[in-house]
Amino acid sequence: MTLKDIAFRNLRRRKGKALFVLLGLMIGITSIVAFTSLVETLTHDINSKMEKYGANILITPKTENLSLTYGGLSLGGLSFEMQEINQKDLEKIRTIKNAKNVAAIGPMVLGAIKIKNQKVLLAGMDFKVSHFLRPWWRIQGSKPDGEGLLVGAEAARVLGIGIRSRIEVNGSRLMVQGLLEPTGSQDDHMVFASLPMAQRVLGKEGRISMAEVAALCSGCPIEEMVTQISGVLPGANVMAIKQVVKSRMVALEHFQKLAYGLSAVVILVGGLVVLVTMMASVRERTSEIGIFRAIGFRKSHVFRIILLEAGIISALAGALGYIAGMGATKISLPLFTDSHQIALNFNPITAGGALGLAVFLGLLASLYPAFLAARLDPNESLRAL
Amino acid sequence: MKTIRLENIKKQYGVGQATVMAIQDINVEIQSGEFVAIMGESGSGKSTLLSLLGALNTPTSGRYWVDSLDVYALDQDRRADFRRENLGFVFQSFHLVPYLSVLENVMLPMTIKKIPRKKKQELARQALARIGLEQKGDRLPNQLSGGEQERVAIARAVVNDPPILLADEPTGNLDSRNSREVMELLQSLNGRGITVIMVTHSPEWSGYANRILWISDGFLSRIDRNN
Numbered sequence: 001m002t003l004k005d006i007a008f009r010n011l012r013r014r015k016g017k018a019l020f021v022l023l024g025l026m027i028g029i030t031s032i033v034a035f036t037s038l039v040e041t042l043t044h045d046i047n048s049k050m051e052k053y054g055a056n057i058l059i060t061p062k063t064e065n066l067s068l069t070y071g072g073l074s075l076g077g078l079s080f081e082m083q084e085i086n087q088k089d090l091e092k093i094r095t096i097k098n099a100k101n102v103a104a105i106g107p108m109v110l111g112a113i114k115i116k117n118q119k120v121l122l123a124g125m126d127f128k129v130s131h132f133l134r135p136w137w138r139i140q141g142s143k144p145d146g147e148g149l150l151v152g153a154e155a156a157r158v159l160g161i162g163i164r165s166r167i168e169v170n171g172s173r174l175m176v177q178g179l180l181e182p183t184g185s186q187d188d189h190m191v192f193a194s195l196p197m198a199q200r201v202l203g204k205e206g207r208i209s210m211a212e213v214a215a216l217c218s219g220c221p222i223e224e225m226v227t228q229i230s231g232v233l234p235g236a237n238v239m240a241i242k243q244v245v246k247s248r249m250v251a252l253e254h255f256q257k258l259a260y261g262l263s264a265v266v267i268l269v270g271g272l273v274v275l276v277t278m279m280a281s282v283r284e285r286t287s288e289i290g291i292f293r294a295i296g297f298r299k300s301h302v303f304r305i306i307l308l309e310a311g312i313i314s315a316l317a318g319a320l321g322y323i324a325g326m327g328a329t330k331i332s333l334p335l336f337t338d339s340h341q342i343a344l345n346f347n348p349i350t351a352g353g354a355l356g357l358a359v360f361l362g363l364l365a366s367l368y369p370a371f372l373a374a375r376l377d378p379n380e381s382l383r384a385l
Numbered sequence: 386m387k388t389i390r391l392e393n394i395k396k397q398y399g400v401g402q403a404t405v406m407a408i409q410d411i412n413v414e415i416q417s418g419e420f421v422a423i424m425g426e427s428g429s430g431k432s433t434l435l436s437l438l439g440a441l442n443t444p445t446s447g448r449y450w451v452d453s454l455d456v457y458a459l460d461q462d463r464r465a466d467f468r469r470e471n472l473g474f475v476f477q478s479f480h481l482v483p484y485l486s487v488l489e490n491v492m493l494p495m496t497i498k499k500i501p502r503k504k505k506q507e508l509a510r511q512a513l514a515r516i517g518l519e520q521k522g523d524r525l526p527n528q529l530s531g532g533e534q535e536r537v538a539i540a541r542a543v544v545n546d547p548p549i550l551l552a553d554e555p556t557g558n559l560d561s562r563n564s565r566e567v568m569e570l571l572q573s574l575n576g577r578g579i580t581v582i583m584v585t586h587s588p589e590w591s592g593y594a595n596r597i598l599w600i601s602d603g604f605l606s607r608i609d610r611n612n
Contacts (some may be wrong), residue, residue: 001492002502295494296465300462
């Protein structure tokens with residue numbers, strides 16, 4: 001028989017009260033874990049998109065009505081018949097001060113074509129730099145040469161075409177040389193061709209719709225490069241992908257602050273539930289505490305019994321709260337992101353933090369009831385018998 | 386061997402005009418190994434006197450000595466240690482902890498002693514064996530009869546081998562057969578050298594005592610000796 005045994009036995013006997021304390025703390029911990037892991041996962045998602053996103057500077061024509069969806073990041077839609085950039089102007093990028101940081105320049109022409117009576121978006125690009133700009137691409141077959149096509153997975157399915165299929169495009173008969181494995185991006189719905197051929201098919205020789213620049217970004221001054229490129233291409237709109245992501249990160253930070261604020265309120269309420277329940281429990285056990293004191297328990301022993309009970313429930317609430325919080329994150333994650341393969345990982349810091357916070361809060365809220373219990377006059381307590 | 390001495394003990398409850406003198410100027414000495422009964426009418430101060438002897442209550446004035454130890458000069462924690470080492474309590478309503486088994490209830494006074502768990506269990510079983518309840522160690526108190534519960538309370542009171550046993554109307558809730566069993570148990574413990582101080586209303590059970598202290602309106606009004 002130890003103080004720990006007494007604490008355990010009492011918890012087993014007063015299951016209802018123990019459950020109440022457990023739920024009070026657990027809800028608080030669940031919300032904190034859910035919010036924390038949600039923010040953490042979304043941040044990780046954005047970061048991984050940034051890492052996967054080969055190109056980190058976009059050059060688009062200056063227009064009033066332009067928005068894009070690119071690389072899984074929502075930049076809006078695109079009006080293809082807008083003004084275009086002269087392909088030759090892109091050479092000026094090689095003259096900027098930080099030209100050595102430019103790993104690749106990917107000019108792209110975009111236009112709608114008809115294949116089997118269906119409108120499809122054709123993108124002309126330089127396949128020599130595609131591994132810089134789209135490192136996540138996996139191709140069945142081969143990259144197309146001058147007269148071939150690369151077809152996105154969804155486009156191939158809808159159009160019912162495969163490798164070596166021959167397709168009539170604006171009077172030219174072209175062969176599909178490669179199929180793109182699903183990327184989860186807009187690329188799945190597109191058909192790709194070499195830049196000169198796409199320009200020819202679309203009647204846009206010498207012109208491009210946009211360009212992507214892959215800058216060696218480790219320590220590279222991306223904002224400065226944007227300014228430098230804007231300087232040499234005054235007619236183009238140059239922006240770092242980071243800028244787009246930044247706005248999402250700011251929104252995420254606002255969400256984080258709101259989430260932590262809400263969690264603090266929930267935790268406070270949880271703490272109050274523990275305090276009130278433990279107070280009631282101490283009052284209910286006045287006579288029992290009188291017996292303990294009569295047979296020689298010191299005040300500190302009574303104090304320890306109450307805190308032990310609180311500590312045991314709190315630790316359990318922390319563990320269950322962590323599991324429930326992670327479950328809530330898993331369920332709610334699709335509401336916050338369109339990425340399909342986000343991994344929700346076990347984070348020992350979050351888990352330890354949840355456990356530590358629960359125990360700290362449970363003990364803190366039980367300090368006063370434990371103090372009252374320890375201070376009970378044994379003679380008065382026995383009179384309550 | 387512990388000799389108990391009360392010197393000019395007074396206990397006053399309340400303040401101002403609402404004061405009640407529960408105990409007034411009691412002087413008495415109880416020798417080690419005595420069996421003492423405290424008797425008196427309801428409200429005479431018997432239970433207050435027992436709580437003072439149990440170091441549970443602080444007298445308004447006077448001193449309480451156990452051998453050379455001035456009990457009420459001790460702070461609260463040292464007084465708790467004193468109770469643990471020297472006193473066993475038996476209450477009228479048994480006061481077993483309801484969520485602990487019979488064996489665990491008997492082990493309770495040893496909880497904070499640095500004794501291995503097995504040794505505690507062994508001592509508790511021995512105490513239960515002495516009261517004939519060794520087979521019921523795993524039961525909960527509410528699964529026992531009143532007489533059995535009181536015997537368990539006695540086992541709990543003596544498991545630490547205290548030199549002094551304080552019993553507050555130990556037969557108050559029992560029928561005559563169980564009362565007799567309990568009184569015989571107390572007598573046998575007294576026979577083993579334990580000082581027994583018992584509050585009772587019953588002249589029949591006070592017959593087990595060597596001495597009877599009569600309390601009236603807080604005063605020690607008479608001391609009778611039994612042969």
